[in-house]
Amino acid sequence: xxxxxxxxxxxxxxxxxxxxxxxxxxxxxxxxxxxxxxxxxxxxxxxxxxxxxxxxxxxxxxxxxxxxxxxxxxxxxxxxxxxxxxxxxxxxxxxxxxxxxxxxxxxxxxxxxxxxxxxxxxxxxxxxxxxxxxxxxxxxxxxxxxxxxxxxxxxxxxxxxxxxxxxxxxxxxxxxxxxxxxxxxxxxxxxxxxxxxxxxxxxxxxxxxxxxxxxxxxxxxxxxxxxxxxxxxxxxxxxxxxxxxxxxxxxxxxxxxxxxxxxxxxxxxxxxxxxxxxxxxxxxxxxxxxxxxxxxxxxxxxxxxxxxxxxxxxxxxxxxxxxxxxxxxxxxxxxxxxxxxxxxxxxxxxxxxxxxxxxxxxxxxxxxxxxxxxxxxxxxxxxxxxxxxxxxxxxxxxxxxxxxxxxxxxxxxxxxxxxxxxxxxxxxxxxxxxxxxxxxxxxxxxxxxxxxxxxxxxxxxxxxxxxxxxxxxxxxxxxxxxxxxxxxxxxxxxxxxxxxxxxxxxxxxxx
Ligand code: IMP
Numbered sequence: 001x002x003x004x005x006x007x008x009x010x011x012x013x014x015x016x017x018x019x020x021x022x023x024x025x026x027x028x029x030x031x032x033x034x035x036x037x038x039x040x041x042x043x044x045x046x047x048x049x050x051x052x053x054x055x056x057x058x059x060x061x062x063x064x065x066x067x068x069x070x071x072x073x074x075x076x077x078x079x080x081x082x083x084x085x086x087x088x089x090x091x092x093x094x095x096x097x098x099x100x101x102x103x104x105x106x107x108x109x110x111x112x113x114x115x116x117x118x119x120x121x122x123x124x125x126x127x128x129x130x131x132x133x134x135x136x137x138x139x140x141x142x143x144x145x146x147x148x149x150x151x152x153x154x155x156x157x158x159x160x161x162x163x164x165x166x167x168x169x170x171x172x173x174x175x176x177x178x179x180x181x182x183x184x185x186x187x188x189x190x191x192x193x194x195x196x197x198x199x200x201x202x203x204x205x206x207x208x209x210x211x212x213x214x215x216x217x218x219x220x221x222x223x224x225x226x227x228x229x230x231x232x233x234x235x236x237x238x239x240x241x242x243x244x245x246x247x248x249x250x251x252x253x254x255x256x257x258x259x260x261x262x263x264x265x266x267x268x269x270x271x272x273x274x275x276x277x278x279x280x281x282x283x284x285x286x287x288x289x290x291x292x293x294x295x296x297x298x299x300x301x302x303x304x305x306x307x308x309x310x311x312x313x314x315x316x317x318x319x320x321x322x323x324x325x326x327x328x329x330x331x332x333x334x335x336x337x338x339x340x341x342x343x344x345x346x347x348x349x350x351x352x353x354x355x356x357x358x359x360x361x362x363x364x365x366x367x368x369x370x371x372x373x374x375x376x377x378x379x380x381x382x383x384x385x386x387x388x389x390x391x392x393x394x395x396x397x398x399x400x401x402x403x404x405x406x407x408x409x410x411x412x413x414x415x416x417x418x419x420x421x422x423x424x425x426x427x428x429x430x431x432x433x434x435x436x437x438x439x440x441x442x443x444x445x446x447x448x449x450x451x452x453x454x455x456x457x458x459x460x461x462x463x464x465x466x467x468x469x470x471x472x473x474x475x476x477x478x479x480x481x482x483x484x485x486x487x488x489x490x491x492x493x494x495x496x497x498x499x500x501x502x503x504x505x506x507x508x509x510x511x
Pocket of ligand 1: 316
């Protein structure tokens with residue numbers, strides 16, 4: 001007969017934290033959110049850590065180049081999706097590694113002969129107030145000048161005038177030479193009181209632009225996740241079919257961490273893949289396994305000390321219908337608690353601390369806080385990032401509201417790439433495990449994360465914790481009744497206006 005567990009499958013929203021002593025020296029901005037992504041041997045420093053406990057899901061509609069860059073700049077890590085040909089995934093990883101923070105490719109360009117009317121239109125479409133004037137109107141043409149919205153008056157000047165009548169011509173433009181360091185480029189901006197510095201090669205072609213606002217942004221975000229060569233860090237997902245080709249190509253491109261992307265990692269296929277990677281690349285590569293939802297699954301993946309971190313979750317994802325389709329999975333809180341308890345025992349037995357990632361089903365900031373309190377070392381999120389400006393999907397207007405498409409990796413849409421790759425038709429998929437949906441657009445990653453992380457830091461202070469490890473140790477959680485959920489809301493007062501637009505406490509309702 002089947003074994004029936006005595007405990008119920010629980011979700012994060014069924015728990016609350018109890019406050020503990022806050023010391024007068026504690027402040028949210030002093031809280032340290034750094035967390036390991038690689039196994040921590042007793043009293044040793046982990047090989048790889050991230051500066052905030054947040055990674056983005058291995059999904060087509062989430063982790064592309066732009067999101068990977070923005071998240072690393074905030075201190076987190078993206079796992080670029082593997083549901084695409086190897087060369088395309090490798091190219092994304094390369095682009096993140098090649099991204100020179102502060103040097104951007106000019107994406108609003110024009111020519112000297114273009115009319116001011118067209119420049120006004122270009123500025124409106126791009127949202128940029130500085131436009132490079134090049135010989136052929138491209139981002140790499142010979143620079144002829146710079147035109148900004150301060151160089152003309154839209155309602156006074158003749159809009160049929162040519163750009164060359166208004167621009168700052170090249171002989172008056174302050175520029176840097178290709179190869180200049182970011183520090184020197186910023187110094188030039190400072191010295192000449194400029195907002196934008198073009199970088200030119202020896203032939204006078206435009207190579208990049210450096211903006212004062214990016215320097216200020218960098219100062220505001222000192223947690224950037226950089227490798228030893230000061231390049232942004234990026235992760236990548238792999239599958240159990242083509243890892244022997246994919247992993248070497250990703251490592252060659254400079255990837256910082258790899259994880260298996262699977263809804264069920266408690267399989268011999270995954271173990272074969274893990275062993276192959278360790279045999280061929282040793283411990284140099286940071287390697288995650290999963291997903292599992294039980295102590296038994298955790299034990300299987302850490303057997304023979306093979307994985308660095310373990311991902312937990314099955315069926316909780318916002319676009320996930322695995323539980324309905326197959327009757328398998330586990331409430332995310334129960335899964336996490338079971339695995340964390342086993343991880344802690346394993347640490348006592350072996351002296352090896354295995355970071356745990358809670359993956360999927362985090363519907364609001366509170367749930368992130370509870371997941372971290374329950375013992376997750378970091379969380380993986382899909383919907384949260386799909387909603388941001390930087391996710392790879394186009395902004396779409398529906399009934400006057402802006403949305404972004406978001407679809408599961410278990411949908412036909414996501415699996416279609418294989419039709420073109422190895423001839424496997426998506427029609428061979430007997431059923432889908434995910435849905436194809438839309439999520440409301442919420443703005444740039446930096447802004448959304450700022451609120452979330454502030455709440456996390458603030459709650460950590462409420463329980464007297466200065467670091468995530470202290471938070472896990474100090475946390476006391478209680479289960480909530482249905483009535484206490486009602487009490488926690490604002491059901492007994494009427495709200496005529498609200499600032500919810502500024503708040504990230506219920507991502508699903510943001511417009
Ligand atoms: P979210 O943060 O709740 O949107 O969940 C994201 C997580 O859902 C991912 O990291 C995956 O673990 C999982 N996931 C992605 N695609 C699918 C799918 O099609 N079916 C089931 N789970 C999925």
